[in-house]
Amino acid sequence: MKIAGPKGTRDFYPEQMALRNWIVQRWTEISRRHGFVEYDGPIFERLDLYRIKSGDEIVSQLFHFEDRGGREFAIRPEMTPTLARMVAAKANALPKPIRWFSAPRLCRAEKPQRGRLREFFQWNIDIVGVESELADAECIFVAVDFFRSLELTPEHVVMRINSRAVVAALLHNIAIPDDKLTGVFAALDKRDKLSAEAFAEVLGEMDLSEKQREALIAMGEAKGPEGLDRIESMLAGDESGQATVTQLRQVFAHLAAFGVAEYCAYDMGVVRGLAYYTGTVFEGFGQGGLQRAVCGGGRYDELVSQLGGPSMGGVGFATSDVVVEDLLAEFELLPELKATADYFVIDADASVFPQVLELVGRLRHAGVDAAFSYQRQGVGKQFKQAASRGARRVAVIEPDFARTQTLNIKDMASGTQASIPLAALIDDPFMELPTTS
Amino acid sequence: MKIAGPKGTRDFYPEQMALRNWIVQRWTEISRRHGFVEYDGPIFERLDLYRIKSGDEIVSQLFHFEDRGGREFAIRPEMTPTLARMVAAKANALPKPIRWFSAPRLCRAEKPQRGRLREFFQWNIDIVGVESELADAECIFVAVDFFRSLELTPEHVVMRINSRAVVAALLHNIAIPDDKLTGVFAALDKRDKLSAEAFAEVLGEMDLSEKQREALIAMGEAKGPEGLDRIESMLAGDESGQATVTQLRQVFAHLAAFGVAEYCAYDMGVVRGLAYYTGTVFEGFGQGGLQRAVCGGGRYDELVSQLGGPSMGGVGFATSDVVVEDLLAEFELLPELKATADYFVIDADASVFPQVLELVGRLRHAGVDAAFSYQRQGVGKQFKQAASRGARRVAVIEPDFARTQTLNIKDMASGTQASIPLAALIDDPFMELPTTS
Numbered sequence A, B: 001m002k003i004a005g006p007k008g009t010r011d012f013y014p015e016q017m018a019l020r021n022w023i024v025q026r027w028t029e030i031s032r033r034h035g036f037v038e039y040d041g042p043i044f045e046r047l048d049l050y051r052i053k054s055g056d057e058i059v060s061q062l063f064h065f066e067d068r069g070g071r072e073f074a075i076r077p078e079m080t081p082t083l084a085r086m087v088a089a090k091a092n093a094l095p096k097p098i099r100w101f102s103a104p105r106l107c108r109a110e111k112p113q114r115g116r117l118r119e120f121f122q123w124n125i126d127i128v129g130v131e132s133e134l135a136d137a138e139c140i141f142v143a144v145d146f147f148r149s150l151e152l153t154p155e156h157v158v159m160r161i162n163s164r165a166v167v168a169a170l171l172h173n174i175a176i177p178d179d180k181l182t183g184v185f186a187a188l189d190k191r192d193k194l195s196a197e198a199f200a201e202v203l204g205e206m207d208l209s210e211k212q213r214e215a216l217i218a219m220g221e222a223k224g225p226e227g228l229d230r231i232e233s234m235l236a237g238d239e240s241g242q243a244t245v246t247q248l249r250q251v252f253a254h255l256a257a258f259g260v261a262e263y264c265a266y267d268m269g270v271v272r273g274l275a276y277y278t279g280t281v282f283e284g285f286g287q288g289g290l291q292r293a294v295c296g297g298g299r300y301d302e303l304v305s306q307l308g309g310p311s312m313g314g315v316g317f318a319t320s321d322v323v324v325e326d327l328l329a330e331f332e333l334l335p336e337l338k339a340t341a342d343y344f345v346i347d348a349d350a351s352v353f354p355q356v357l358e359l360v361g362r363l364r365h366a367g368v369d370a371a372f373s374y375q376r377q378g379v380g381k382q383f384k385q386a387a388s389r390g391a392r393r394v395a396v397i398e399p400d401f402a403r404t405q406t407l408n409i410k411d412m413a414s415g416t417q418a419s420i421p422l423a424a425l426i427d428d429p430f431m432e433l434p435t436t437s
Helices: A014-033 A047-054 A056-061 A080-089 A133-149 A164-173 A178-193 A196-204 A210-220 A224-234 A239-257 A321-330 A350-365 A379-388 A422-427 B014-033 B047-054 B056-061 B080-089 B133-149 B164-173 B178-193 B196-204 B210-220 B224-234 B239-257 B321-330 B350-365 B379-388 B422-427
Strands: A044-046 A064-066 A072-075 A098-102 A105-107 A119-128 A157-163 A264-266 A277-286 A292-300 A314-320 A341-347 A370-372 A391-397 A406-411 A417-421 B044-046 B064-066 B072-075 B098-102 B105-107 B119-128 B157-163 B264-266 B277-286 B292-300 B314-320 B341-347 B370-372 B391-397 B406-411 B417-421
Touching (some): A014 A098, A014 A119, A014 A133, A044 A047, A047 A056, A080 A098, A133 A239, A133 A292, A133 B350, A164 A210, A164 A239, A178 A196, A224 A264, A239 A277, A239 B350, A277 A314, A277 A321, A314 A321, A341 A350, A350 A391, A350 B133, B014 B133, B044 B080, B047 B080, B119 B133, B119 B321, B133 B239, B133 B277, B133 B292, B164 B178, B178 B210, B196 B210, B210 B224, B224 B264, B292 B321, B341 B350, B341 B379, B350 B391, B350 B422, B417 B422
Parallel strands (some): A341 A391, B341 B370
Antiparallel strands (some): A044 A072, A105 A119, A277 A292, A292 A314, A406 A417, B064 B072, B098 B119, B119 B314, B157 B277, B277 B292, B292 B314
């Protein structure tokens, strides 16, 4: 009986797995060179962990189940609640600042359809317990450094940066009442996907004054250094409001010092949907045919204390393997990943096959990736196998090996061949081959 | 509100994560040097996938759930059904032999209690589509090579090897009827955990003849080369039965050629519980205070065809991160894993802090792991931070840096210090430091 894999999930055959590993390996390397250490939690958590952060409506978006004791669990749909739980549980014992990364597998109960995956891998970078804008800037730097390491330029990805504190100050300044804040945030969040007319229409449907609407339209268009100047002037006379702009300018100054200013732009259109962001917010935005966010993050203040920990702010971002693959495909930067082997060992005659196994055993013991043919067949066919396995070198064992204790070694790339004594090969499997033999 | 992690699962704080990564990294390295390529499937599968292999009773041991469409799923409790499903789906297109490994996260709905985990990581090695005993021997070789790479000797771990085909021939020879085979297999499987008397008692409770009981007791004691000789003589006159012994001897001959005979022993007491094994079966057995299986595997014939694929035999084994950790702890071989950084950049005066960020930015861009202090503080305190971060080198930026473009570099292990021009540092961050400055 044939059983299919679950819709909306992927089978990682070796070829797909090599690409996934390549992406995760890059995430890991970039994390480490920026001084982040890896953590992980369980694949499922108490369902309440997600209810606390996101309310009851989250439940239908999760794969949830009960154990025999009636406890409710869900497969993790994001990593931040686990991070906050782990930090809250050991807040005092953990060395500060907390600079953690992870590459968790996450699942969401999406309706199975093309392009909406129920399972994916997500890179998470977080700095917790640091109030300074340095942490905000460093997270953005990490994201840029990752994209740059993929040979993506500002023509491919731009980091759009804003501050929820600045937005809150502006809305306070034009006297948007508390009960309309959520709606206005949502409208601003959608600004970039709408034409100027459509945005004006959305605002028109809200119960706002003409002056408020005009201010929101002016806000929605603020981009780049002049945009930020304009925002600052809109806050003239509001000292605490202007302080939020100064903080944001500090983030940009640090990014310039880190050498990544060309990737970074102020953009009032970035508000980020998640309710828990309180300060800097940012997203990487894919240019060209992509035209969508390829990573997103920001500063959050309440997550750790919500889970019974001390009041500790944090800042972080995430991106997924699916998005990274789309980005690389869009700009034709997907790597070519080929199978390779260090050595392929061949018997020139079936009588010396035990010596093939013996040499393979000794090479592997020495840490060398060594392969051989399961079938006894001609030397030519074995060489073909060696080539298809991507072997760098081939060692041929001749029938008189017991007497000579010498092997014919061929370098597959250069074609160079040489007779090498067994002892010398074991001593240094990648010795330079003399070209004169 | 404080929410605990699910009982029976682990939080991997950076220290625990480093050990998990170390173990998985070793699995990956050993797999690759033996020519295995990595694959993976989704974390959950259709519940039917497990029902087909193990019947309805498996369901209570799984974390299972439905999606909104009423489809039944379970978090994977083992990898082999996913392997068989993936092979069956593309059997003809996949290059042969299939030599795959994976290190999946698995979950089982154990009752939460000390020492029984609901979530763990398992290393899987499989060769599919090869009938030759070479594949059986190679899998055992991989397991031994892994243990040997951890500096475990035959005093720590022994591979106990048997053949279900040999057992079946013996039982056939003493005319055990089909309806008693399962019970007799189960009794033999338990043999090693029982005294000779208790084993005789278990057999006594079964409806067997005196002669059958005597033969089973003799079988149960067969170990080592003499044991295998005795088994062969018990099969005198049974040609196909003796052929199964010849095959098993071939496995041992290949293991000797691979150079790992000292780790391997014939043991009639190893039958392995899983119903799907049909040929060679083996387990690594921890010596010393451990006295339990630390890996297990064998040859299976029907799995792929059960899932609608062609008839393809396979052989494989698995072990888990929990078992490996126990094994290393038992023999005091757990690695010391310390955090490290390549460079720690210090400002001798807060006025040059922007230059710290600039140098950090340039070093990280060059692939160097570079850290710095978030707080402006004295040089001595910053050096302490560098030491606690495990920095190999420290670069100090003096207040006159803008003019000199030169840094003081200190190697933390040797204590060597030198003045190095910025351009030279960027060019080669790990240059040898002149000892005369």
